[in-house]
Each structure stands twice: as structure tokens, then as C-alpha cells.
Amino acid sequence: MASSITASPWWKTGVIYQIYPRSFRDANGDGIGDLQGIALQLDYLQWLGIQALWISPFYPSPMADFGYDIANYTDIDPIFGTMADFDHLLQEAHQRGLKVILDFVPNHTSDLHPWFVESKSTKTAPKRDWYIWHDGKPDGSAPNNWKSVFGGSAWEWDAHTRQYYYHGFLKEQPDLNWRNEAVQEAMYGVMRFWLDKGVDGFRVDVMWHLIKDTQLRDNPVNPDYTDNQPTYDQLLPVYSTDQPEVHTIVARMRQVTEAYDARVLIGEVYLPIQQLMMYYGAQNDGAHMPFNFLLVRLPWQPREIAATIDQYEGALPAEGWPNWVLGNHDNPRIASRVGEPQARIAAMLLLTLRGTPTLYYGDEIGMRDVAIPAEEIQDPQGLNMPDKDLSRDPCRTPMQWSGGDNAGFSPATPWLRIDKRYPRVHVERQRDDPFSMLSLYYKLIQLRNTEPALNKGTYMPVYSNDQLIAYRRDSPDGDSFLVVMNLTPRPCRYRQTGEPILSGQVIVATSPELENTHIGENIYLSGDEGIVARLARTDDRPTT
Template sequence: MKQPQENYLWWQGGIIYQIYPRSFQDSTGDGVGDLRGIIQRLDYLQWLGVTAIWLSPIYPSPMADFGYDIADYVGIDPLFGTEEDFSALVQEIHRRDMKLVMDLVPNHTSDQHPWFLESRSSRTNPKRDWYLWHEGRADGSFPNNWLSVFGGSAWEWDSATEQYYYHAFLKEQPDLNWRNPEVQEAMFDVMRYWLDRGVDGFRVDVMWHMIKDKQLRDNPANPAYESYMATYEKLLPTYSTDQPEVHDIVQKMRSVLDEYDHRMMIGEIYLPIHKLVVYYGVDNKGAHLPFNFLLLSLPWEPQKIAAAIDEYEGAIPAGGWPNWVLGNHDQPRISSRIGIQQARVAALLLLTLRGTPTIYYGDEIGMHDVPIPFEEVQDPQGLNMPDKNLSRDPARTPMQWEPTPQSGFTTARPWLRIARSAPRQNVQTQQQDDHSMLSFYKRLIALRQAEPSLMYGNYIPVYSDNQIFVYIRHQEGSDRLLVVLNLSHRPCYFNPPNLRIQGTVVLATHIEIEGSRVEDSLSLYGDEGMLIRLDPEQTNA
């Protein structure tokens, strides 16, 4: 018997789809995606089976970091549309019984934000303490050795007031002082503004950066640093990130969300598992979903992935809900990391693990990183460290909709070049091909949303070796589903001594075997994965 859906919240049984607005759909012919363009494509997302959309920043911004440098937290940048366009987007998303999660960037503002303009106007301005201003050392050097994620020192000298201000990212992105209660209340009011407009939740950018060491102690050297790494990684951010007081802030943000019904908060947190799970908060009153980036960083090796999943499952506090991510706007695409064939196996992994999955736009059609000539690079991370190949542009290229000029994304020159494979690799073409990546995603999402065992069931590890990874998902009263993944390019065999495999293949990376019976053992092709509905009489696992 299916467990009642009402026992779970929308974000627990849902599938989140990240849209990078600049690259999804242009409706105005300026080469940049916008809100009206997203509205035009909502029917596609509903067809795909997506239940929630996470929208990267659309606020007014000088675009030094493409919207993550916010000049007004309660507006819409004209590049993306109008206030009316946003209201229409919320209405159209909700009309399709979908949810909207907005990006919230509380760690820093643009240096053009009125708060910072006031703060830097004089040392005595009432908003001076809204940002992190400090004297240099006795010799006039930086207050400490903290580094910017985008290269160089994280301190910028202001000649007018003769102090340094701190910026974890670009100098155009000064960090707010979250120890200041006025900053806290101002940001909580921002949250309420968008919640009042119907937003269903927030993805909180760089949540673990929000509080810094009060003593400004130097960060220690990173003994594992290699020359190919970003310069930021020369030091361990021991004192500039993940301070104990940040959890009080997260709990206060959660309290704001709890003023409303059924709203949620995702935290962007690049930390080891034992530190990540602390962001669930005491009694799960922190972030609903501290983003779990294990599948972004782990080597694509079955035993390492299996061990990490076990560690994560064991570390989640009672009542906490897991989540999984294969890609986002800051990381190389999954197809480029592990290859297009393994990307299907990865999709099967993502959408059958316990917890909420997040899909990055275009991964469902197998989009890959596109080489961007240096003279066309837009990303500040790539421009500041060109010799390290750290530009994020290749994973942010326009969505490939149809086999037409500019792939149906725009009628103009797009802000980033489109993949040359787009005439063959696009939504329209793949919708007509049962063997395509998109058709596989469509079937996989539909199956996940129809099976209580996949949406809410337990995760039961079965087996892993140097090629294969196997587990069971099971919800009491529902079928046992066996997931078998070959994470290598070579054939492999699965014949476990402690499990009789009798059942039917209900979904596979190779559609030809769907519906076939399985008895006792399996022989898998390279890059093959399958989901097997075990016969009801099987109880040993």
C-alpha cells in the first residue's frame, strides 16, 4: 500500500531543475535569456516531469559576476524583464502545480548597492559597520592573509576612507557583516518580500561563508596545494568560512521561512560530510537541504561512491532529508566529466538514490562543456586565472532547443556560443527518438514519481567492486527495486551469493532490455545500468 503523499513535503518528493536564466531562452532577441523566455518553456519542464525550478539570480546587477553581485535585492534586472514578467512567471509556475526556488545571495552585495555606497562614504556613516572594514597591519599591509576565491587578496584598499574592506569574491562584491543585527533584519525583510510574492523557497548562495572569524586570524597553508589549483586553495579557509556562529544565522533564516506554509531553504555548502550535515541545524531547524555535492567531486569509481553514500546516509541527522546533485553553473557538466554514455548511468544514480535530486538545465539532453575562445570568455574566474582553465563559461552555454540557427535559443548572437553539436543534440530531435538521452530522462523521472520506493523508500546497499555498484530501494508496502550500475566501459557480471535476482527490468540505459526477465545473475554491457522490480516473494537482501 502506498504511503500517503501528505506525510511528505513537496521538496521531499520533488525534482528540482536549475535554470541559469541568461542561457535558457531569449524572448527579446538580445542574445540573453529572460523571464518571458522561461515562461515559454514551462510546458517542456512540465512534460519532463520537473516539480520545482531553481532560478539563478535575476536581481538588478552590474553583472560583474553575472547577477551574484546584487545592487537591489527587491527588484528585477531589466535584462531579464519586468516586475510584471516575474509575477507572470510565479503565476504560470504555480498554475502547473510546480514550485519556484529563488537564489538568495546574502553573503555579499554589489559595490553599487546603496548599502555599500553609504558604507564607504565615510567612517562615521550609520551603515559603515554593515560591511567588513578594517585597518591594515602596522606596516600598511592587508589585515590578514585571506584570499579571494577569484584570485589575489580578499582585501581591497579604499583611499577615500583609508581602510580595507573584505571581499571573498570580486572586489566588486564586498561581504556584508552578518554579526550586525541590522544586516540580519534587512536580509530577513528581503526574504519576506519574495515569500510574500509567492516564492516557495531559497537556494542560499555560499552559506558557509556568511560569518568570519572575529579575530581575523590568518588562514593556515594548504599542504595539499598543487600548482594547477586555484590560487584561493593555497590556504585552508579555516577562519574565513564555516564559523560556529553561522549556524545561529541559518536558524534565524529558517525561522523566517517558518512564518510561511511549506517554504524551504537549500544551502550551498562545499564542505566535508561531517561538517555539511551540521547545517541541518539543531532539531532540523537549519537548512532543509544542505546541498550535497559528493557526486560533483568524487572520482567516478563504484567503491568510493558507495562508501561516500554510506557515510552520508549515516551522518544525516534523524529527520533530515538527503539530496543529490550532478551538476550546476559552477562545475563542469557531467557529460564532460565522465562521458556521454556514463552520463546515462549517472542519471540513473541521481534519480534512484534516496532524497531530492537536482538536475542542471541541459543535462537531460547530454549537453557538454563548450570550449570558449579566450577573447570570448565572460566569467571573472576564468579571466582572472586564464592559465588554470577555471572559466565556468563552458558549462553555462545556451540551452539547445531545436535544429535551427542559434538552436531556438535566440534570433541574435547569443551571449555565449552554442555547442556545434546542437543541430543534432537538442530537445526537439531527442523528443522524437525513444533511444535518446532526453527520452531516457523522461522515462526515469516518470518511474521515480510513480514509485513510492524511489521517492521515499529506504536505501539498502548491496554490493560494489571496481566496476559495479548495486543497491535496493524499498518502501514498506511497495515493491523492492534493485538498481544495478556498471560505472565502467567494460562488460561485467553480477552473481551475488546472498541475493536471488528474480524480477523484471523496468528501466535501463539500453531500452531494448526493458520488460525482460532476470533470473539469478546479470551480465552487463559497459556503460549500462538497469532498474529491476524484484518479484514479491523475494525478501532476502
């Protein structure tokens, strides 16, 4: 009889791949990636072993925040194609066994969305309460001290109706009032529109921002703020985010999602571990996976990483499934954060920890942040705070497919410049190189996809010090793997001290020369090396 563990849903056992559509592949030659371009690369994603692609927003938008300011939730921006293009992409993906996850942006709309146009037309407009409007203080200043993530006050004065409206991000992104039931029902309707089309789930943007304090109390000053941080961090957003009522909203989103078979709800939540756990829901009725960004934010120190992994594992609710993220469209690329040699170790960590990994496009070939001159900056976060060097453009540059013109991304000049290294760092070259970053990702993903110990087995910490991390992954059927990684450029030794001494064969290594070698009491690693070893079963070990 098959064990229940074999019936895990796809989102627990597969690898998710984030696509930033502007930068993935341009099929129509305008220098901007599009839906047809994504469809052209589905064979590549299938070859790589990806289970699901998460596509950042492609809805009609003025592009003040490159698609996160949505003017119509149920259509396609012409920059990216047509609804027919999306339907074709979805069909082609499903034919290859690939799932499609959409970005759902429920916290705010574009200021050009018809809902907001009506809301700001008059104080008595039917949709006035669909957004957060408030009188100023007696002196005419903003209702409170809340700040925008993108700099400045989060309140914008509307001279026509003589009130302020709230925007947690750009002033062109007014926040919806999620305390209004009509807003809730409208947004659940958006979810059903795409679910009816056959999409496999949603990544919910800034989930923890959805509900705000009814009293609009001032946020307290952050005592740990430093001048190199965004101005948003001057205050602790305890009243403008992560309000208790948000969990009722997330539970309803989960209900909408689960009315359809085999769909997933993922939440973007940048919060400390204990607060993050609340987004699984009190009865496992929250997000299937609140995104875990610990590896994005942690210093690259083995003891700290090992301790945080254990803390995260220990905090998970009984039915909560873990997940791990190395990079995304909002943060510097892993190769730029830790260096290219350690980016190989990071790949091994991401793909061997317990839980669902999310991979950011291009990380599998070692793409790095690209220097974007000030006059070419596109990102509003960078434009609004030019003195703080906070543009996210460097991590959003076009995918490097080949050594041809514009890295095979587009026949036209791309919307962002491409890394000058692209003639030697691209997919075509790395697919044929057994020592490449892409070959390492391919081997790790194939191993993870085929080994229950890695895609649904248990996690057991083994050892860590100031150089290395070691842990086991075990499956109920007896298969086990030992992962040992050196997070420094200096050689190190891991000496097994437990009984019995584990033996086995290296299956995947950051240095292919180590593959098929055997491990024993002492495991020696050069700098920036890591191994995944299949452990010999107890009944396979020689007797003395």
C-alpha cells in the same frame, strides 16, 4: 489509514531543475535569456516531470559576476525583464503545479548597492558597520592573509576612508557583516518580500561564508596545494568560512521560511560530510537541505562512490533528508566529466538514490562543456586567473532547444557560443527518439515521481566492486526496486549470492532493449549499461 510517509513535503519527493536564466531561453531577441523565455518553456518542464525550478539570480546587477553581485534585492534587472514578467512566470508555474525557488545571495552585495555606497562614504556613516572594514597592518598591508575565491587578496584598499574592506569573491562584491543585527533584519526582510509574493523557497548562496572570525586570524597554509588548483586553495579557509555562529543565522533563516506554508530552504555548502551535516541544525532547525555535492567532486570510481553514498547516508541526522546534485553553473558538466555513455549511468544514479535530486539545465539532453576562446571568456573566475583555465563559461552555454538558428535559444547572436553539435543534440530531436538521453531522463523521472519506493523509500546497499554498483530501494507497502549500474565501458556480471535470489522485471534501462526483460541469479551488463528492475513481491514468487 494512510501512513505518515505519504504526507512528505513536495521538496522531498520532487525533482529540482536549475535554470541559469542568461542561457535558458531568450524571448526578446537580445541574445540573453530572460524571464519571459523561462515562461515559454514551462510546458516542457511540466512534461519532463519536474517539480520545482530553481532560478539563478535575476536581480538588478552590474553583472561583474553575472548577477551574484546584487545592487537591489527586491527588483528585476532589465536584462531579464520586469517585475510583471516575474509575477507572470510565478503564476504560470504555479498553474502547472511547478514550484519556484529563488537564488538568495546574502553573503555579499554589489559595490554599487546603496548600502555599500553609504558604507564607504565616511567612517562614521550609519551603514559603515554593515560591511567588514578594518585598518591595515602597521606597514600598510592587508589585515591578514585571506584570499579571494576569484584570485588575489580578499582585502581591497579604500583610499577615501583609508581602510580595507573584505570581499570573499570579486572586489566588486563586498561582504556584508552578518554580525550586525541590522544587516540580519534587512536580509530577513528580503526573504519575506519574495515569500509574500509566493515563491516556494530559496537556495542560499555560499551559506558557509556568512560569518567570519572576529579576530581576523590568518588562515593556515594548505599542505596539499598543487599548482593546478585555484590560488584560493593555497590556504585552508578555517577562519574566513564555516564559523560556529553561522548556524544561528541559518536557524533564523529557517524560522523566516517556515512562517510560510510549504516552503524550502536549501543551502549551498561545499564542505566535507561531517561539517555539511551541521547545516541541518542541532534540532533539525537549519537548512531543510544543505546541498550535497559529493557526486560533483568524486572520482567516477564505483567503489569510492558506493562507499561515499554509505558514508553520507550514515552521517545524516535522524530527521535529515538527503539530496544529490550532479552539476551546476560552477562545475564542468557531467557529460564532460565522465563521458557521454557514463552520463546515462549518472542520470540513473541521480534519479534512483534516496533523496531529492537537482538537475542542471541541459544535462537531460547530454549537453557538454563548450570550448570558449580566450577572447570570448566572460566569467570573472576565468578572466582573473587566465593561466589556470578556470572559466565557468563552458558549462553555462545556451540551452539547445532545436536544430534551427542558434539552437532555438535566440534569434540573435547568443551571449556565449553554442555547442557546434546542436543540430543533432537538441530537445526537439531527442523527444522523439526512444534511445536518446532525454527519453532516458523522462522515463527515470516519471518512474521516480510515481513510485514511493524511489521518491521516499529506504536505501539499502547491495554490492559494489571495481566495475558496478547495486542497491535496493524499498517502500513500506512492499514495492522494491533493484538498481544495478556498470560504471565502466567493459562488460560485467553481477551474481546474486544472497537468499532468496531476487527476481523481477527491468522497468528502465540505459539500453531500452533490456526493458521488460527479467533478472535472475546472474545479471549481465554491457559496458555503460544500467537497469532499474521492479522486484517480484515475496508473495508473488512461485513456490517449489
